[in-house]
Amino acid sequence: MAIAEKSNNPESSSALVEPVTQTAGMSKLHKAIFAVLLIALIILPFLVYPIFAMKVMCFALFAAAFNLLLGFGGLLSFGHAAYFGGASYVAAHAAKVWGFTPELAVLTGTAAAALLGFAIGSLAIRRQGIYFAMVTLAFAQMVYFVALQAEFTGGEDGIQGVPRGDLFGVISLADNIALYFFVLAVTFGGILLLYRIVHSPFGQVLKAIRENEPRAISLGYDVNRYKLIVFTLSATLAGLAGATKSLVFQLASLTDVHWSMSGEVVLMTLLGGMGTIFGPLVGAGVIVTMQNYLATFGAWVTVIQGVIFVIGVLMFREGIIGVLARWLKKPL
Amino acid sequence: MIRKLAISSVALAAMTGAPAMAQDIAVKLGVLNDRSGIYADLSGEGSVVAARMAVEDFKASEKGMKVEIISADHQNKPDIGSNITRQWFDVDGVNAILDVPTSSVALAVADIAAEKNGVLLNSGAGSTSLTREQCRPTTVHWTYDTAALANGTGAAMTKAGGKKWFFLTADYAFGHSLEENTTKVVEANGGEVVGQVNVPFPTQDFSSFLLQAQGSGADVIGLANAGGDTVNAIKQASEFGITQAGQKLAALLMFANDVHALGPQTAQGLSLTEAFYWDQNDDTRAWSKRFMDTHGAMPNMVQAGVYSSTMAYLEAVKELGSAEDGKAVVAKMKEMDITDPLFGKVKIRGDGRALHNMYLFEVKSADESTGEWDLYNQISSITGEEAFLPMLDECDFTKK
Numbered sequence: 001m002a003i004a005e006k007s008n009n010p011e012s013s014s015a016l017v018e019p020v021t022q023t024a025g026m027s028k029l030h031k032a033i034f035a036v037l038l039i040a041l042i043i044l045p046f047l048v049y050p051i052f053a054m055k056v057m058c059f060a061l062f063a064a065a066f067n068l069l070l071g072f073g074g075l076l077s078f079g080h081a082a083y084f085g086g087a088s089y090v091a092a093h094a095a096k097v098w099g100f101t102p103e104l105a106v107l108t109g110t111a112a113a114a115l116l117g118f119a120i121g122s123l124a125i126r127r128q129g130i131y132f133a134m135v136t137l138a139f140a141q142m143v144y145f146v147a148l149q150a151e152f153t154g155g156e157d158g159i160q161g162v163p164r165g166d167l168f169g170v171i172s173l174a175d176n177i178a179l180y181f182f183v184l185a186v187t188f189g190g191i192l193l194l195y196r197i198v199h200s201p202f203g204q205v206l207k208a209i210r211e212n213e214p215r216a217i218s219l220g221y222d223v224n225r226y227k228l229i230v231f232t233l234s235a236t237l238a239g240l241a242g243a244t245k246s247l248v249f250q251l252a253s254l255t256d257v258h259w260s261m262s263g264e265v266v267l268m269t270l271l272g273g274m275g276t277i278f279g280p281l282v283g284a285g286v287i288v289t290m291q292n293y294l295a296t297f298g299a300w301v302t303v304i305q306g307v308i309f310v311i312g313v314l315m316f317r318e319g320i321i322g323v324l325a326r327w328l329k330k331p332l
Numbered sequence: 333m334i335r336k337l338a339i340s341s342v343a344l345a346a347m348t349g350a351p352a353m354a355q356d357i358a359v360k361l362g363v364l365n366d367r368s369g370i371y372a373d374l375s376g377e378g379s380v381v382a383a384r385m386a387v388e389d390f391k392a393s394e395k396g397m398k399v400e401i402i403s404a405d406h407q408n409k410p411d412i413g414s415n416i417t418r419q420w421f422d423v424d425g426v427n428a429i430l431d432v433p434t435s436s437v438a439l440a441v442a443d444i445a446a447e448k449n450g451v452l453l454n455s456g457a458g459s460t461s462l463t464r465e466q467c468r469p470t471t472v473h474w475t476y477d478t479a480a481l482a483n484g485t486g487a488a489m490t491k492a493g494g495k496k497w498f499f500l501t502a503d504y505a506f507g508h509s510l511e512e513n514t515t516k517v518v519e520a521n522g523g524e525v526v527g528q529v530n531v532p533f534p535t536q537d538f539s540s541f542l543l544q545a546q547g548s549g550a551d552v553i554g555l556a557n558a559g560g561d562t563v564n565a566i567k568q569a570s571e572f573g574i575t576q577a578g579q580k581l582a583a584l585l586m587f588a589n590d591v592h593a594l595g596p597q598t599a600q601g602l603s604l605t606e607a608f609y610w611d612q613n614d615d616t617r618a619w620s621k622r623f624m625d626t627h628g629a630m631p632n633m634v635q636a637g638v639y640s641s642t643m644a645y646l647e648a649v650k651e652l653g654s655a656e657d658g659k660a661v662v663a664k665m666k667e668m669d670i671t672d673p674l675f676g677k678v679k680i681r682g683d684g685r686a687l688h689n690m691y692l693f694e695v696k697s698a699d700e701s702t703g704e705w706d707l708y709n710q711i712s713s714i715t716g717e718e719a720f721l722p723m724l725d726e727c728d729f730t731k732k
Contacts, residue, residue, distance in 0.1 A: 049419050049422070049423055051418050055415060148504045148505075148533070149504055149505070154505075155504055156435060156505065156506055157435050157436050157459060157461060158410060158436045160410075160443060161443050176422075245411070249410070249411045249415070250414075250443070251411070251414065251436075253409075253410040253436045253440075254436065255408075255410060255411060255436075291407070291412060292415060295404040295406070295407075297405070300368075301368060301405060
């Protein structure tokens with residue numbers, strides 16, 4: 001990526017001197033956290049219900065992908081449900097109707113999200129701020145109505161009974177634990193990829209654009225090109241999360257493309273800590289856990305969610321991990 | 333999991349070792365519905381109250397059964413519903429899931445119940461797929477489906493002289509299928525469709541569509557939509573004075589609690605089909621009064637359906653002596669001839685569709701209505717065989 005960037009902007013890349021030092025490799029602290037996280041996730045399905053754990057991981061990847069765009073690219077998309085849900089429909093259709101194996105179905109869904117992200121992104125990045133958010137919302141609503149009306153999506157019933165299939169055609173994923181480790185590999189891989197992107201030279205340029213776009217332009221960076229790439233990457237990884245989720249629940253439905261899903265992922269990211277690596281994971285964990293374990297309280301779920309969000313905004317604006325990072329004086 | 337298994341096997345050994353102990357049949361029921369969103373009044377806590385009343389009236393403890401009821405909110409999201417259902421079957425040992433409004437959630441639950449050999453007693457959802465494209469040997473669809481509502485309203489109103497129809501159709505799969513089903517029935521009964529207009533979903537402003545309907549010269553305006561759209565359309569039709577001017581308004585998917593919320597002033601003259609109304613006979617009145625005392629609102633057909641399906645389920649479990657094998661319990665339910673205090677004679681068909689009478693009601697005018705809950709005049713009734721779609725051969729699970 002660094003080479004591509006240099007060839008685009010031969011004279012500029014040396015001009016942008018970044019004060020960040022941890023670009024090369026992973027810091028020790030982050031390595032340790034990732035290791036602990038991985039061990040915890042390997043033990044997790046034996047402690048809590050595996051389906052629930054898989055749901056948390058899918059949403060964690062979704063929130064992390066969204067955070068790439070908002071936290072590191074400084075772009076607030078209000079239509080990320082389109083890529084998440086769109087990919088889940090395509091993956092569900094591929095697995096159910098075309099008989100694809102799970103890994104191919106997930107890849108097909110992800111590719112669809114990438115295409116969609118590229119198409120919508122190339123139009124949306126022409127506007128900024130609130131207009132950017134509204135353009136993404138408008139396109140996401142279009143995707144929603146396509147999902148509502150198109151033949152293959154099953155309208156408001158969604159695509160049901162998606163087979164989990166056999167991984168690479170050999171390993172059956174019907175068992176919850178087997179599927180769990182497939183999901184773990186996919187989501188953990190996705191999150192590591194996001195980490196790599198953020199800490200690459202490309203990620204540094206992104207932060208520069210976020211902080212001061214005119215300056216980045218004046219330094220010779222083709223800002224729109226960077227924005228389009230980060231938008232497409234974010235949409236692709238959101239799609240990876242959505243496609244995986246459709247295998248976990250064996251269904252794809254309108255919930256995943258509805259605008260409230262776009263709102264939910266914003267909530268997860270803000271609550272966990274925008275612009276941090278681990279924040280979205282924590283945010284997703286908190287929100288999904290609430291939705292799951294408070295389900296018996298009925299109407300109180302949304303009330304509690306609202307109260308927590310208000311407390312979050314009043315007391316810790318940087319999000320849970322953001323506050324933690326400030327205390328520790330280390331980037332998390 | 334292993335510890336749980338060990339404990340239960342110890343308990344089992346203790347039970348078989350001590351024959352003097354009463355062998356309680358343990359049954360765990362999970363009421364899964366919307367408790368915070370648009371269907372909270374349709375199902376919600378009321379359905380839990382109805383399920384509890386069923387356990388009480390069945391006198392389960394006297395019959396050596398230990399019935400436990402738990403409930404959860406699926407928030408109308410299939411992934412949340414599916415997560416809860418799996419957890420209930422896998423971890424909590426639930427035997428049957430009740431209610432489940434919202435078709436997408438119900439279809440997901442039906443699949444899981446079949447996979448885990450549990451039971452889905454559906455009352456809240458309207459999708460015909462539950463007993464057709466996605467029929468399962470462990471599903472019982474008790475109260476209504478969209479085809480029956482369309483059939484009931486379409487046939488009865490056409491026979492009563494509403495020959496010319498105009499449809500306001502919500503522009504998505506559900507609306508189109510509702511229109512298509514009703515059109516068939518109207519034409520089969522000698523009526524004709526003089527026009528239709530596709531309305532975007534959802535819509536706030538129905539005025540231009542209502543004016544088209546008014547100008548079409550139709551006798552009946554069919555509302556092939558649901559929920560907030562239906563309510564908006566009826567409110568605005570009332571403002572235009574459509575029913576006062578002689579045209580009839582027919583809602584193809586609407587429930588007593590919606591009519592109650594609108595009030596007779598707005599909804600008067602509206603025709604709709606339901607499977608149950610609290611003020612039908614002494615049995616329904618007595619039961620509904622008790623329900624009202626606990627819940628603070630009159631029951632609608634979905635909540636009544638939760639009560640009746642639970643009664644039938646418990647009867648089947650009692651006869652089998654166990655709730656473990658969901659497929660067997662449902663097969664047993666299909667053998668029974670049920671006489672229910674709320675739904676009358678009920679027969680569950682091989683595909684899981686419960687057949688019972690459906691009724692066409694007309695909403696009373698404000699002058700006629702004597703109380704807050706005095707909503708309907710009964711116009712006619714049709715039998716289950718007429719109302720529901722015929723069974724598909726591949727869905728007849730009684731034939732092996």
